[in-house]
Amino acid sequence: MADAPFPRPVVTRFAPSPTGYLHIGGARTALFNWLYARGRGGRFLLRIEDTDRERSTPEATAAILRGLTWLGLDWDGEAVSQFGRRHRHAEVAHDMLARGAAYRCYSSQDEIVAWREAARAEGRSTLFHSPWRDADPATWPDGPFAIRMKAPRGGETIVEDAVQGTVRFDNGQLDDMVVLRSDGTPTYMLAVVVDDRDMGVTHVIRGDDHLNNAARQQMVYDAMGWEVPVWAHIPLIHGPDGKKLSKRHGAVGLEEYQAMGYPAAGMRNYLTRLGWSHGDAEVFTSAQAMSWFDLSGIGRSPARLDFRKLENICGQHMAMAEDAALLQELQAYLAAAGQPALSPQQADVLQRSLYCLKDRAKTFPELIDKARFALATRPIVPDEAAARALDSVSRGILKSLTPQLQGASWTKDALEVILSEAAAANGLGFGKIAAPLRAALAGRTVTPSVYDMMLVIGRDETVARLQDAAA
RNA sequence: GGCCCGUUCGUCUAUCGGUUAGGACACCAGGUUUUCAACCUGGGAAGAGGGGUUCGACUCCCCUACGGGCUGCCA
Numbered sequence: 001m002a003d004a005p006f007p008r009p010v011v012t013r014f015a016p017s018p019t020g021y022l023h024i025g026g027a028r029t030a031l032f033n034w035l036y037a038r039g040r041g042g043r044f045l046l047r048i049e050d051t052d053r054e055r056s057t058p059e060a061t062a063a064i065l066r067g068l069t070w071l072g073l074d075w076d077g078e079a080v081s082q083f084g085r086r087h088r089h090a091e092v093a094h095d096m097l098a099r100g101a102a103y104r105c106y107s108s109q110d111e112i113v114a115w116r117e118a119a120r121a122e123g124r125s126t127l128f129h130s131p132w133r134d135a136d137p138a139t140w141p142d143g144p145f146a147i148r149m150k151a152p153r154g155g156e157t158i159v160e161d162a163v164q165g166t167v168r169f170d171n172g173q174l175d176d177m178v179v180l181r182s183d184g185t186p187t188y189m190l191a192v193v194v195d196d197r198d199m200g201v202t203h204v205i206r207g208d209d210h211l212n213n214a215a216r217q218q219m220v221y222d223a224m225g226w227e228v229p230v231w232a233h234i235p236l237i238h239g240p241d242g243k244k245l246s247k248r249h250g251a252v253g254l255e256e257y258q259a260m261g262y263p264a265a266g267m268r269n270y271l272t273r274l275g276w277s278h279g280d281a282e283v284f285t286s287a288q289a290m291s292w293f294d295l296s297g298i299g300r301s302p303a304r305l306d307f308r309k310l311e312n313i314c315g316q317h318m319a320m321a322e323d324a325a326l327l328q329e330l331q332a333y334l335a336a337a338g339q340p341a342l343s344p345q346q347a348d349v350l351q352r353s354l355y356c357l358k359d360r361a362k363t364f365p366e367l368i369d370k371a372r373f374a375l376a377t378r379p380i381v382p383d384e385a386a387a388r389a390l391d392s393v394s395r396g397i398l399k400s401l402t403p404q405l406q407g408a409s410w411t412k413d414a415l416e417v418i419l420s421e422a423a424a425a426n427g428l429g430f431g432k433i434a435a436p437l438r439a440a441l442a443g444r445t446v447t448p449s450v451y452d453m454m455l456v457i458g459r460d461e462t463v464a465r466l467q468d469a470a471a
Numbered sequence: 472g473g474c475c476c477g478u479u480c481g482u483c484u485a486u487c488g489g490u491u492a493g494g495a496c497a498c499c500a501g502g503u504u505u506u507c508a509a510c511c512u513g514g515g516a517a518g519a520g521g522g523g524u525u526c527g528a529c530u531c532c533c534c535u536a537c538g539g540g541c542u543g544c545c546a
Binding site: 015049054056109112116123164167168173174175182187189213215235236243270273275277306310311359360433437438447 | 472473474475476477478481482483484485493494495496497504505506507508509538539540541542543544545546
């Protein structure tokens with residue numbers, strides 16, 4: 001069932017913390033936001049949540065932008081720095097103070113930590129109730145204070161979530177969160193709300209680790225009289241063992257997938273399908289994904305990464321790709337993987353051979369491996385199995401073939417006639433002479449069609465390789 | 472501890488009270504073939520457990536188990 005139409009242009013955002021690489025789960029979150037906005041003619045914004053000055057680095061920001069760019073997720077406008085908006089956040093905090101929606105809390109962190117530890121030890125609730133909530137201003141000491149949200153004490157906060165449904169929180173479970181620290185810097189809880197509202201974000205699509213936060217954040221929206229966005233909390237991605245995805249599962253950074261040579265289109269398709277469905281659709285283009293993607297198609301349970309399926313999807317996208325685009329992406333892969341670039345000659349022969357390679361490969365390393373017949377130069381050194389195929393009888397056949405090939409018209413039909421006749425003349429099936437041909441042309445027993453190889457490398461090279469092998 | 476979310480084949484999922492519970496990946500068998508891949512045909516494979524509600528529950532409600540998240544002057 002499709003989502004109900006939204007009355008205004010859709011604005012979504014991806015808001016990563018620049019504290020490391022772009023996590024594969026984060027990439028999927030970004031992808032969902034991108035699909036939702038792009039599929040509805042809306043805007044997709046990027047905000048870097050760099051308010052944690054200790055852990056945020058420009059390198060991490062650069063890595064995130066690189067990852068998104070590789071995945072093909074383009075954002076509108078410049079990425080917003082959350083840290084750069086700290087004065088605006090403080091302004092809102094003071095506005096809340098003025099409205100009586102927040103209060104000055106003079107409790108020190110040490111005090112609070114000690115209180116919480118005691119509460120935990122005694123098995124009491126660890127929710128901190130500041131003694132300053134209703135304090136008389138006359139009693140305010142002359143020290144630093146944090147600004148705390150004056151959360152409603154009774155009743156409940158209801159989060160209407162497009163994925164999780166209606167989620168109710170007893171307000172007694174939510175304490176007065178700090179919105180502005182005693183050093184004057186904003187907390188995340190305040191900053192997200194202010195930024196989302198100022199950026200005009202209409203739909204907040206993010207990991208469900210934020211579901212509880214949504215209730216708190218909603219209190220800020222309410223306190224400021226702002227319209228609450230549409231929430232969509234999506235389940236996290238788990239490792240193949242069903243546990244939370246972590247480094248011990250292997251690749252968790254998006255750039256590792258790029259380095260492994262997965263094509264971006266396949267990656268997008270796989271990630272889109274992970275936790276979202278549109279009937280039985282499995283393999284689709286990004287244009288299709290944009291037109292189909294909706295919040296109601298998102299599942300509520302965490303999905304596990306399955307490399308086999310990733311590979312299968314990638315293989316299908318590789319086969320669907322246009323040769324020129326595929327070659328370009330392959331070259332980008334080589335650069336990203338730190339491998340030597342293709343020479344112009346190699347690029348040319350590779351592009352001409354893609355038609356017979358791309359439907360047999362799932363990743364770029366695999367594609368390159370299968371392209372060895374085209375990339376290699378004489379003399380072709382046969383591997384062990386290929387060497388066995390080049391026995392004396394086979395070499396004799398190869399030798400007898402060369403004069404005919406020299407005079408042949410270089411088309412598949414003509415070659416087929418020559419090779420079939422040669423097989424018949426030797427009382428062999430075609431398969432029996434294909435093996436030594438593969439060995440001579442590629443040095444391997446597993447290759448594309450012998451005709452395709454001959455057509456790609458051309459007459460002179462074919463004859464030369466056969467002569468090499470027959471010698 | 473408290474609160475919140477989740478649980479359909481091994482995996483990703485369809486199903487939105489009535490289906491022989493469907494598809495895809497993976498796996499197995501056969502076919503095709505010029506090796507491999509691809510492709511074709513067939514096969515095994517699932518509603519966590521227990522209570523309700525209902526003429527009828529995978530679907531709605533409750534409990535339990537298991538998994539996950541939150542519980543910071545981190546984001």
